[in-house]
Amino acid sequence: MRIGxxxxxxLPTRSKLFCSCPTSAxxxxxxxxxxxxxxxxxxxxxxxxxxxxGLMLAKMLGCRIPERTxxxxxxxxxxxxxxHFQITQYDTPVGEHGVYKFQGKDIRIRRVHxxxxxxxxxxxGRAGEESSLIDYNRSGIPxxxxxxxxxxxxxxxxxxxxxDLLTEIRHVIDLPExxxxxxxxxxxxxxxxxxxxxxxxxxxxxxxxxxxxEAVRQTKLLRAGKKVERETRxxxxxxxxxxxxxxxxxxxxxxxxxxxxxxxxNIGDMARALALxxxxxxxxxxxxxxxxxxxxxSRQLVQTSMDLAxxxxxxxEKVPVADVLPWITGTISSLWSELESLxxxxxxxxxxxxxxxxxxxxxxxxxxxxxxALITGEELTLxxxxxxxxxxxxxxxxxxxxxxxxxxxxxxxxxxxxxxEVMKASGGKYSSSQxxxxxxxxxxxxx
Amino acid sequence: xxxxxxxxxAKVARLELTEEELVSFHSDLxxxxxxxxxxxxxxxxxxxxxxxxxVEDVLRDDVPVQEHDPAVLLRDMxxxxxxxxxxxx
Amino acid sequence: MFCxxxxxxxxxxxxxxxxxxxxxxxxxxxxxxxxxxSRILEGYRPAFDAHAVEAMRQAGGLLLGKTNMDxxxxxTFSTNSAFGVxxxxxxxxxxxxxxxxxxxxxxxxxxGHVALGVSTGGSISCPAAFCGVMGLTPTYGRVSRHGLxxxxxxxxxxxxxxxxxADLEMHLRNIAGPDPRDPTSCAQPxxxxxxxxxxxxxxxxxxxxxxxxxxRSFQDALDRLxxxxxxxxxxxxxxxxxxxxxxxxxxxxxxxxxxxxxxCGLRYGVQSEEITEHFDKYFSRIRSENFGRExxxxxxxxxxxxxxxxxxxxxMKALQVRELIIQEYQRVFQDxxxxxxxxMPFTAPRFDAIDDMDILEVYKADYLTIxxxxxxxxxxSMPCGYAQGMPVGMQFVANHWQEGLLFDxxxxxxxxxxxxxxxxxx
Numbered sequence: 001m002r003i004g005x006x007x008x009x010x011l012p013t014r015s016k017l018f019c020s021c022p023t024s025a026x027x028x029x030x031x032x033x034x035x036x037x038x039x040x041x042x043x044x045x046x047x048x049x050x051x052x053x054g055l056m057l058a059k060m061l062g063c064r065i066p067e068r069t070x071x072x073x074x075x076x077x078x079x080x081x082x083x084h085f086q087i088t089q090y091d092t093p094v095g096e097h098g099v100y101k102f103q104g105k106d107i108r109i110r111r112v113h114x115x116x117x118x119x120x121x122x123x124x125g126r127a128g129e130e131s132s133l134i135d136y137n138r139s140g141i142p143x144x145x146x147x148x149x150x151x152x153x154x155x156x157x158x159x160x161x162x163x164d165l166l167t168e169i170r171h172v173i174d175l176p177e178x179x180x181x182x183x184x185x186x187x188x189x190x191x192x193x194x195x196x197x198x199x200x201x202x203x204x205x206x207x208x209x210x211x212x213x214e215a216v217r218q219t220k221l222l223r224a225g226k227k228v229e230r231e232t233r234x235x236x237x238x239x240x241x242x243x244x245x246x247x248x249x250x251x252x253x254x255x256x257x258x259x260x261x262x263x264x265x266n267i268g269d270m271a272r273a274l275a276l277x278x279x280x281x282x283x284x285x286x287x288x289x290x291x292x293x294x295x296x297x298s299r300q301l302v303q304t305s306m307d308l309a310x311x312x313x314x315x316x317e318k319v320p321v322a323d324v325l326p327w328i329t330g331t332i333s334s335l336w337s338e339l340e341s342l343x344x345x346x347x348x349x350x351x352x353x354x355x356x357x358x359x360x361x362x363x364x365x366x367x368x369x370x371x372x373a374l375i376t377g378e379e380l381t382l383x384x385x386x387x388x389x390x391x392x393x394x395x396x397x398x399x400x401x402x403x404x405x406x407x408x409x410x411x412x413x414x415x416x417x418x419x420x421e422v423m424k425a426s427g428g429k430y431s432s433s434q435x436x437x438x439x440x441x442x443x444x445x446x447x
Numbered sequence: 448x449x450x451x452x453x454x455x456x457a458k459v460a461r462l463e464l465t466e467e468e469l470v471s472f473h474s475d476l477x478x479x480x481x482x483x484x485x486x487x488x489x490x491x492x493x494x495x496x497x498x499x500x501x502v503e504d505v506l507r508d509d510v511p512v513q514e515h516d517p518a519v520l521l522r523d524m525x526x527x528x529x530x531x532x533x534x535x536x
Numbered sequence: 537m538f539c540x541x542x543x544x545x546x547x548x549x550x551x552x553x554x555x556x557x558x559x560x561x562x563x564x565x566x567x568x569x570x571x572x573x574s575r576i577l578e579g580y581r582p583a584f585d586a587h588a589v590e591a592m593r594q595a596g597g598l599l600l601g602k603t604n605m606d607x608x609x610x611x612t613f614s615t616n617s618a619f620g621v622x623x624x625x626x627x628x629x630x631x632x633x634x635x636x637x638x639x640x641x642x643x644x645x646x647x648g649h650v651a652l653g654v655s656t657g658g659s660i661s662c663p664a665a666f667c668g669v670m671g672l673t674p675t676y677g678r679v680s681r682h683g684l685x686x687x688x689x690x691x692x693x694x695x696x697x698x699x700x701x702a703d704l705e706m707h708l709r710n711i712a713g714p715d716p717r718d719p720t721s722c723a724q725p726x727x728x729x730x731x732x733x734x735x736x737x738x739x740x741x742x743x744x745x746x747x748x749x750x751x752r753s754f755q756d757a758l759d760r761l762x763x764x765x766x767x768x769x770x771x772x773x774x775x776x777x778x779x780x781x782x783x784x785x786x787x788x789x790x791x792x793x794x795x796x797x798x799x800c801g802l803r804y805g806v807q808s809e810e811i812t813e814h815f816d817k818y819f820s821r822i823r824s825e826n827f828g829r830e831x832x833x834x835x836x837x838x839x840x841x842x843x844x845x846x847x848x849x850x851x852m853k854a855l856q857v858r859e860l861i862i863q864e865y866q867r868v869f870q871d872x873x874x875x876x877x878x879x880m881p882f883t884a885p886r887f888d889a890i891d892d893m894d895i896l897e898v899y900k901a902d903y904l905t906i907x908x909x910x911x912x913x914x915x916x917s918m919p920c921g922y923a924q925g926m927p928v929g930m931q932f933v934a935n936h937w938q939e940g941l942l943f944d945x946x947x948x949x950x951x952x953x954x955x956x957x958x959x960x961x962x
Contacts, residue, residue, distance in 0.1 A: 448840070456836050456840045457836060460797075461797075461800070461816065461819045461823050462820060462824050462827070462835065462836070464824070464832075472832070476840070478895060479785065479896065479899070482782065483786065485779060485782050486782045486783065486849075486853050486854065488779075489776070489853065491856060493856065496858075497690055498677070498690050499690065499858060499862060499911050499936075500675065500677050500723055500936055501723060502719060505720075505722045507716065515583050523804055524803050524807075525811075531802070531803060532811065534802075534811045534813055534818040534819070535814045535815065535818075536814070
């Protein structure tokens with residue numbers, strides 16, 4: 001099975017690709033101007049940020065970037081396309097011949113190019129003769145299109161590929177979390193020899209569903225000795241099936257010509273001047289190599305937060321990795337969401353604590369408490385007295401229930417009972433991680 | 448250029464031609480294309496630009512601005528609840 | 537000659553304004569219709585003034601109205617407008633030329649008038665020559681095209697028509713300059729003063745195919761440039777100019793066919809109140825009913841020239857040929873300040889003669905104005921004589937951005953040559 005994807009991602013610019021209209025709007029047709037409405041006498045002008053984002057992604061995907069680029073007009077008629085030509089890139093995409101490393105194999109990237117999104121159509125009325133209601137707020141939103149070679153071998157792999165790709169993109173161009181919903185893909189899949197294209201599938205889940213449906217459909221056809229027809233289909237999200245798109249009367253001829261209103265762009269120099277941040281998955285791979293982290297842990301680290309990953313690196317420069325990891329994946333990770341900001345001062349303070357613990361200058365409990373105070377801003381003395389109180393509660397419980405220790409010596413799981421009781425008794429005063437740690441410590445010492 | 452090509456080009460361009468127009472445009476276009484064949488004699492230079500003067504690296508800062516009131520732009524459009532009414536799909 | 541008059545004219549007082557001007561109907565104007573000679577734009581109310589209109593108003597100009605033109609600029613005689621045909625003030629049975637015919641006509645009959653024109657392949661030089669006035673087409677990119685209804689985006693230039701050389705310079709300074717709303721206007725150097733013109737190049741075959749009367753006037757003008765103005769006049773060879781016209785029609789029509797794709801009965805211009813047709817059917821019907829014959833012809837030609845299988849032979853080749861022509865001009869300008877030819881091969885033709893012309897004859901009438909237009913060179917059409925009462929024009933071409941040389945020659949020729957006003961008045 002061969003699968004190739006044409007992925008469209010909206011770029012998170014503040015203004016549109018070829019006009020200054022805002023990219024965020026609530027009511028239909030409010031973020032519009034003569035340019036994105038295709039009014040006579042209007043013309044485009046190029047958004048620098050969109051060009052830079054396009055180049056960053058081309059770089060990230062290891063593409064060859066040409067010295068000069070320009071835009072082209074792709075002419076076709078559809079009610080959502082204001083000018084009846086889309087300004088896109090034809091002969092000189094911002095990137096070509098890239099490769100994306102994915103689960104130990106190479107997914108080749110054919111091209112990466114920039115283009116404008118058309119408006120959005122709301123279909124109303126009876127199927128087959130639906131009317132269109134058009135919202136041009138989306139008209140002119142910058143899109144990057146990433147086209148892969150057919151190197152993906154299953155629907156599940158396609159979804160995982162997209163998910164990984166988005167993690168990287170999100171980081172490189174600061175794509176907001178909900179960017180995922182605006183990802184659209186044209187999916188090409190062939191089980192036998194003939195290729196079928198499922199157009200305009202929205203979201204990761206639907207990509208997998210559409211491809212799975214299509215794989216099954218094609219396999220059944222082939223098993224029955226029938227032929228798969230080369231065609232364009234669409235995905236019905238409600239019914240989760242692909243349907244033959246209405247046959248066009250004839251093949252459109254886009255008749256590409258250069259766009260004279262924008263001029264050309266010397267992107268070679270521009271691309272060289274752009275520093276590309278290491279992407280999360282690249283960082284994860286480096287952690288495996290350099291620090292001997294296992295794949296799962298390194299991935300989890302970068303996916304929690306790239307700041308956490310950087311903190312880990314900073315500590316690992318000064319403290320043995322084996323002493324850093326438990327803190328990073330334990331206390332610090334669990335309190336991460338409470339950290340307001342990670343400035344240099346905070347970073348150095350945390351590193352200092354972990355370092356002195358590693359040198360044996362303070363015990364684990366002390367270190368944990370101090371880290372907690374640092375991150376959450378709680379009073380250390382309160383924490384200390386709290387910790388003492390907690391310890392007292394546990395010791396108390398263990399004294400009153402000696403049978404528990406007997407059980408514990410046979411099966412460590414019996415600690416859970418103690419944890420549960422203490423949590424209940426303290427009425428949620430302590431975090432579960434705190435209780436877990438304290439209970440284990442107390443029981444270990446009695447063992 | 449044969450008649451079928453004229454018909455196809457008209458379709459791509461979304462023009463419905465009457466029989467009279469088809470005949471007359473066919474003959475006009477044949478004449479013009481015949482004349483355009485002079486181009487085949489021009490040397491290939493390989494180099495080309497989309498403008499007669501160099502227009503390079505004209506980029507705009509990513510700052511949202513709306514110069515025109517959308518309500519004015521939409522005043523002559525056929526609308527339904529802020530949407531532009533379009534043809535059937 | 538006007539296809540729309542400023543509705544506020546009656547309330548405005550003369551003293552409020554420093555001068556009056558008009559705008560070709562393909563420049564957007566707030567408060568006046570903008571139809572570019574096309575029925576498909578009936579009802580369009582622009583929300584903004586074109587840059588040149590805005591600049592002229594700011595300079596103290598009173599906009600009298602919109603001047604008639606060939607639909608979207610497609611024509612040589614202003615006979616392709618949906619809103620009537622302007623008549624030549626020197627002989628009402630003859631054409632004003634095109635496509636800025638109304639603009640040249642207004643300038644010829646209104647004293648002190650300055651008209652905003654637009655040239656893609658000669659649409660300023662031609663009517664200026666036929667109506668006996670001066671027409672200035674600046675370098676491509678000198679004047680912002682914001683608010684211009686596009687014909688060919690790599691060819692269109694907003695320019696001026698006037699009867700006074702000083703007006704051309706003054707108003708070009710008003711409307712020129714970089715405008716972020718048109719990126720191609722942001723590449724220009726400032727407009728400076730130039731040294732006086734000393735030498736003029738005339739292509740060897742400049743008079744090939746030119747009528748006898750135009751030839752005679754042109755020869756006389758050459759003598760006076762040499763003898764009265766003391767200029768060096770030399771013959772040069774320009775072999776690649778013969779490729780200019782085919783390239784122009786390929787590039788112009790290719791670009792036009794994409795620019796005109798937007799006109800489809802949605803959002804502005806002609807629109808159905810209730811649309812009950814499938815979009816293909818609706819767009820095709822509106823376009824077929826409302827585009828004129830020449831517009832359809834050029835859309836067909838342009839669509840064809842960029843289609844798969846033909847694109848390399850026509851569109852891509854024409855782009856390369858344009859480079860060739862630019863290089864040829866620049867070779868000439870190494871040794872000469874200006875290049876000179878007649879503006880049109882004949883004087884304004886009679887309407888009945890135009891009716892008898894076939895399409896290729898009409899297209900070929902522009903062969904002298906196309907080379908500077910396709911290469912973006914600034915050029916100036918000046919009256920240089922009269923033949924049987926009809927004006928004859930000559931056309932000076934300068935290198936990119938050298939409008940200063942054109943102002944110099946315009947002023948010096950103006951002093952040497954007596955301009956006639958037509959006897960008819962508006």
